[in-house]
Amino acid sequence: MKFDARITRRSLIAAAATLLLAGCGAGGPAGSAPSGSAGAGSAHSDPVAAVAWEAALDPEAPFMNVAGQDGAAMPGECWMQHEDGTVQVQVAGSSIPEPAVESVEFADGVLTLTMAQPDEDTPATMDFVLHQFMVSGTDAPKVAAVVLVRGEETVELPAGELAELEAVE
Template identity: 65%
Template sequence: MSFDARITRRSALVFAASLLLAGCAPAATDGSAPAGSMAGSAAVSDAGPAWEATLDAEAPFLNVKGQEGAAMPGDLWTQLDDGTIQVQVAGSSIPEPAVDRVDFADGVLTLTMAVPDENTPATMDLVLHQFMVKPVDKAEVKTVKLIRGSDEVELARGVVAPAVELAE
């Protein structure tokens, strides 16, 4: 029995697709992020204090106020004691969502999400992503709006989901 080490077109295509879905993209040489990468932060300071939004994989999940149990799979927000606004958005794991713009006026915080290029590969899973939005001062937020492309939605207010301890 002999080993045949030839690479077929099919195996080369599968390998290339696997790399794309895994988020492997050629390195950018101009200092920008790769084409499929949406990670990072956004800050806007057109009028008033600058707000900064960063993706935080370690943040606890949110739950709809008044409901017990696990995190709710959806878009929610809450204001933490230090003034930080935690915004939970549901989306695919690849590419990670990113906030393109943050606006705040009259108690309304508006997050405009970056729209990935239509040729960017994306997974079909549903993952909860936590953004921590920090103001310069401790402003009181009454409402959070999320804009994705042409869709604009007012988010429900939530609370940090209670930590679940697993029985041994």
């Protein structure tokens, strides 16, 4: 069997954008409580920490661009909070297996998503696809930053905005 290692221009751009954004991490958040807990381990009672956050993969969510970048040709990993309090997080990963959020934590305005790490024996594709997660909580507070944790890697995601696709006439 012959291995075909061709890379499409689109997958190369997505991989380059992912690597570029991954290198801009700013470290982890300053403490957090487990998802759904009411400030577990903290000495004070914080009603914001009592919000039970849930993350769901949403293939129908619109793509986002990193704020300040023009066009929709190269969207990257980013996040934005919608008016209803839902936080949309766009991450890159292989199409198989789809990424999954293991836990969601919130402390001091920082929403931290820890991604589940697939078993080493799990087959995976070598492509990079953008995935949209909608993170919601009852009476969700204002989020100031989103941190993504993948294994040993911790990255603070830049803010994003919905991509406005140009109409083809």
